[in-house]
Amino acid sequence: GDSVTQMEGPVTLSEEAFLTINCTYTATGYPSLFWYVQYPGEGLQLLLKATKADDKGSNKGFEATYRKETTSFHLEKGSVQVSDSAVYFCALILGGSEKLVFGKGTKLTVNP
Amino acid sequence: SQTIHQWPATLVQPVGSPLSLECTVEGTSNPNLYWYRQAAGRGLQLLFYSVGIGQISSEVPQNLSASRPQDRQFILSSKKLLLSDSGFYLCARSRVGGNTIYFGEGSWLTVV
Numbered sequence: 001g002d003s004v005t006q007m008e009g010p011v012t013l014s015e016e017a018f019l020t021i022n023c024t025y026t027a028t029g030y031p032s033l034f035w036y037v038q039y040p041g042e043g044l045q046l047l048l049k050a051t052k053a054d055d056k057g058s059n060k061g062f063e064a065t066y067r068k069e070t071t072s073f074h075l076e077k078g079s080v081q082v083s084d085s086a087v088y089f090c091a092l093i094l095g096g097s098e099k100l101v102f103g104k105g106t107k108l109t110v111n112p
Numbered sequence: 113s114q115t116i117h118q119w120p121a122t123l124v125q126p127v128g129s130p131l132s133l134e135c136t137v138e139g140t141s142n143p144n145l146y147w148y149r150q151a152a153g154r155g156l157q158l159l160f161y162s163v164g165i166g167q168i169s170s171e172v173p174q175n176l177s178a179s180r181p182q183d184r185q186f187i188l189s190s191k192k193l194l195l196s197d198s199g200f201y202l203c204a205r206s207r208v209g210g211n212t213i214y215f216g217e218g219s220w221l222t223v224v
Binding site: 032034036042043044045046049051089093095098099100102103104105 | 154155206212215216217
């Protein structure tokens with residue numbers, strides 16, 4: 001079945017460090033890919049998305065590129081801030097599916 | 113803007129008591145609506161989704177039920193809560209044929 005695998009956390013970084021959270025997927029079709037962020041005690045917010053191969057989603061300094069050849073959608077940020085501390089979820093949705101498939105989430109803690 | 117309202121935001125219920133969580137959506141007609149649960153230490157699990165009034169699909173067998181009495185209203189219920197029902201419940205919406213799902217702020221349920 002369709003699935004998303006993301007690196008397990010927790011990830012702890014110092015402020016201004018470079019961030020990569022790996023995400024790979026398995027899908028029977030051609031999915032759209034998403035990163036959601038969940039700040040402590042809150043719901044999920046859409047961070048960025050990409051709908052076709054080689055698309056790059058970006059928002060708030062975060063980027064992820066849809067790599068069909070490696071079935072990956074790794075999240076990156078060049079310089080993290082304390083305010084980026086949150087849980088990050090990679091997800092996919094297949095066209096016509098109406099349902100998101102989530103990874104298990106990666107908790108990021110950024111220390112000053 | 114398209115807003116999702118969930119209430120109550122937090123509740124503590126005894127085992128065996130009933131449950132009703134309500135979700136309403138503004139700014140869009142005929143949305144797809146979803147209930148997800150996030151249990152402690154676990155990922156996001158799709159519980160129910162609905163593509164229209166009275167149309168409910170259940171993803172996993174469980175102690176919960178869902179109803180959609182109006183186009184923009186989605187209710188999660190239980191007749192008798194179990195300890196294992198504790199968790200963070202998220203309502204979500206998407207456009208019909210759209211490929212992006214947006215989440216509400218969530219409701220924290222603790223069953224004691």
